[in-house]
Amino acid sequence: MKYEAVIGLEVHVQLDTKSKMFTRVGTGFGKPPNTLTNPVVLGLPGALPVMNLEAIEKSVKVGLLLGCKIAPICKWDRKNYFYPDMPKNYQISQFDQPICEGGEVEIEMPGESPAVMGSHRKVELTRIHLEEDVGKLTHYETDSLVDYNRAGCPLLEIVSEPDLFSPDEVFAYLTSLRNSLVSAGISDCDMEKGQLRCDANISVRPVGTKALGTKVEIKNLNTISGVRNGVEYEIKRQTQAMLEGEKIVQETRRWNPDQRYTTPMRTKEMAHDYRYFPDPDLMPVKIEQQWIDRIQKELPEKPFDKQRRYQSEMSLPYSSTSALCGDRPLCEYFEQAAAHTNVPAKVANWVVNDLLRELAQNNDQTDSKAETVTLDNCKISPQALAELISLIEEGTISNNVAKELFPEMFSSGKSAKELVKIKGLEMKSDGDEIEGLCAGAISKDPDAADKFRGGKEGAINALKGAVMKATRGQANPKLVDETLRRLLSS
């Protein structure tokens, strides 16, 4: 018998806000331990929560971005359980009235090659709710240490339907979700920093059957590769068990990334009794249609919609759009540069190849003291890139010269025009001079000339090379080609 996996994901995303979900002390990653607390974060006697408007606004934004129904009224509930990373021993969350319901995430599966677009599908969402994060535990030999800096940060839990069927789909789902959230400014979704965390509910069933199998929840899938490997392992484990006639136990298992297997944490019988009840310290949220309309208007274009637009309106190749569209600032950079030229495909090519390469190289080799270069502080402005491309298009410089200039523009911030002028790199387009050089090349290499005349088209390249060499690459290649052909046919 063949089995198939059915997977649902619970993704926790830290919202990018300045202050915490229910109190106004700051948020941040990598700060010294316990320096981002106050009485509310620590759950001191008498501390009370007050909502962060920005977190609610961002949650509505996510809901609209993912096509959810926004709740007209949502409320806060306490989820009660004891754990040392949770200061109050209850988490303020949303139980039966989440802020968003339904919705979907468009995913793209890998194509035949990186240059070919893969198939698209929409994965259904169950709900999205807002809650507060817990602190961070670090385990040692005999004890554990708790840092409450992360405690109380706004956390969005995005729950999918059991609507994913392979580790590749899970990967595609997370990639798409992350692109949407990052590009909308919701979160940086850096898994290394715990800004995006993932639990998976996995079951297997015989192919062809409709009913879901017994589900197992996998925790601790905290890196992109961890998600893929953990899901893959668990599907294999369950399939193997089914093949051997074992029953799958409903339980929670933990992914151990180093050993690469899952181990049981608790069974259904040991499941928590969370004693949810409405938090009496907080008032409910009413989300008026006007508010929703305003946020809707401010919504950024979705990455896949943008990709389709670039392909249809700007005739960009798929490979460029797939490199651009997950990265909103890069898209903005591209669009600004493209607006100054009429060759968007060429601009895209420069952005995804040359610009990204320089950025990556720069940030690879810079010592820790140097500031990392990002699009924001990059010395080549979109206008400067457009100018460089225009110089090629006008025939002022060759493509090769442009490729040489680019790294220098990147490091010095000098414009292409400036560098061309200083270095005297304008293309040589003086007809007489070129004709002289071409004639010289033919007479120096009669062999190649004869071969060309005899019908061997490729032989002209040797002659072109000689002319280019003589001009240090600055001869206008188009003019050289024309001139050589004229001389050779006469």
Next chain:
Amino acid sequence: MSEEKCVDIDYVSNLARIELSSQERNKFQSQLGEVLKYFEKLQKVDVEGVEPTAHAFPRFNVWDQDEVQPGLSAEQALQNAPKQRSQQVVVPKVVEE
């Protein structure tokens, strides 16, 4: 609801994370049974269609702008901790749950 309400005292005290002496356990077992019997009154109230009161004076949208205000120093945050190391609270080994 039956006349004799029996609370699974071990389950609930574990839920509340309160260790009870066997004396307390027995005392609470019978007292809570009586209290719950007294609460039976509630089961007879007709609450069909009645909205629950979560707040005496409900209002909506009580929130703050996302502006950072100063918090506690690490020293203040840890001043009452029973045990600390490396500017963090020490807890005995956490049995993953």
Next chain:
Amino acid sequence: MESSLLTSATAAELINLLKGGSVSSVEITQAFIQRIQAVDQKVHAFLHLDEEDMINQAKSSDQRRAQGKSFGQLDGIPVGLKDVISAEGQPLTAASKILENYISPYDATVTRKLKEAGAVIGGRLNLDEFAMGSSTENSAYGPTRNPWNLDCVPGGSSGGSSAAVAAREIPLSLGSDTGGSIRQPASLCGVVGMKPTYGMVSRYGLAAFASSLDQIGPFAQTVEDAALLLEIISGHDPLDSTSYPSNVPSYSNELKVPLEPCKLGLPQEFFGEGMDEEVRKSIDLVIEFYKSKGFEMIELSLPTTDLSIPVYYVIATAEASSNLARYDGIRYTSRSERATNAIDVYAKSRGEGFGEEVKRRCILGAYALSSGYYDAYYLRAQKTRTLIRKDFDQAFKQVDAILTPTSPTPAFKFGDKSEDPISMYLSDIYTISTNLAGLPGISVPCGFSQSGLPIGMQLIGQALNESKLLSIAHVYDQEHKYGRKAPSL
């Protein structure tokens, strides 16, 4: 001036003395400290007293006054805090062993407001552990005794706050009231105690018992003093999402405006069995008094009254079970030495750190919220709470305030009810529904039993109309002044 004259004075009188320059805040503060030193081993109202800090506050107040920069009416007047209200640098034990070593790193909003008004914050006052109780017997640090009879309870849970004012150890104090915890001890100790409308006083910094019911309120010898203190601590607080956004009038000034006689309601359910005969007689005299002043007495019905105790105990214990989960031996409460792993830390620290009543209520509350019981208990109680609120809405269509006894009996003896939770819970029968409906209520002393124990009446007012409630209470109080009588200690 003789120190007993200072300690027996009302806050209003002390304010006048300070204004007249005949006495300083340091002298006043010293007089009260001496009084505490003299009588508190009998009464045990105080859990902690930072005398040096009080004297320093009083000195600052005197300096401000000398420079003509006084902060306001209450500048220089000592105010005691129930030991559940945070004050920076001071302990907060909630009368629990589990908070034995805790020092608060921040001020409650009421504490901040008192400091801004120049009050001398003095002493931490005893209570039933985490405000759970009606007798102050549930304090881990020993009970407070009723200053009128040391064999009797002072009421609770704010028994330290009421006894301290009654024993003239402090002119004013703050307590908290979840089901009667200000009004009942005020009644049993013969002082004025008031629970404001839910949301009138910020709960920020008040260690929570039941969040949807808790309110901080004043204790004083007179309604006038209570008004003075209430106007300082009231008002909207952005740190408390349940705080009501309203402007606070000067209650003490409004008391000076003569009150037109109005309508008082007498709910029949409050005058049935269980009420002590002496209490009934005192209340009858109160009724006669108001009638003589032209007030109209209207008999009415609050049919859900008998549901208020089960509703209250379900809601209060459920909320408490969650609110008290933070006292776990991890971050700031005492940790059991027997604990070897994290789970152990919880169960053992809480088992050792909590007293019996707190354990009983946390377990009851956890049960009421647990899987399979939520609908039958918590949700049902919340719905019934709606019915109780509606009863009051109906009543207030007919009357301006409701008059009842505060407690069915005068102060009872130690141990009388402590082994029977239900009979203890029943002693809150007259006060609980006010909290469930979120309404303001005030207890005013209205006489003494033959054995010399104080009796109190309760007036319940309309939401957010503390002015009217105080005025109605003041009409009686200014002519009787039972709260001015001091016990001999």
